[in-house]
Amino acid sequence: MQNHLIQILLPLFDNEGQAFSGVEYEGVRSELTKQFGGLTAFTRGPAEGLWAEKGGTAHDDIVVFEVMTVELDVTWWASYRRVLEARFRQDSIIIRAQQTRLL
Template identity: 75%
Template sequence: MSHHLIQILLPLFDNGGQPFPCSDYMRVRSELTERFGGLTAFTRAPAEGLWEENGETTRDDIVVFEVLTSELDPGWWAGYRRRLEACFRQDSIVIRAQATRLL
């Protein structure tokens, strides 16, 4: 049976360097757990995102939330991404899906 691993990359700090409140992440955890029956959160050691912008390298500390689902609903995910972008005041939040086979 085929599944999809969905990864959501969320920033730890806003563009001014202020940390987002824990309640924002707890709400995301709750929403995803309720909808998908569970999640994995990589929050202990933040990942580092790097990208080029105007000739300079920009850095972001991120946390990653993962859910596993047998159904992929691109419309729902697009709406959820827009909600997360508004909540975390970001131009773009990465949500990616990859086909996964359980062993």
């Protein structure tokens, strides 16, 4: 059976270096669990995102939330990405999807 694994990369800090409270992440957990029936959250040790920016290297400490779904509703995900960008005060939140097959 083909499924889609959707990963959401969320920052631990805003652009001014202030840590987000657990309320923001709990909202994401609740919304995704309600929408998809469950989720996996990688929150124990932050991952580090790196990218080239203005002649240097920028980074974010991030947590990753994952859901699996059979149908990939691109319109819903685009809308939800905008919600998360506003909530986490980010220019861009990465949400990516890949096809998977359960073994």
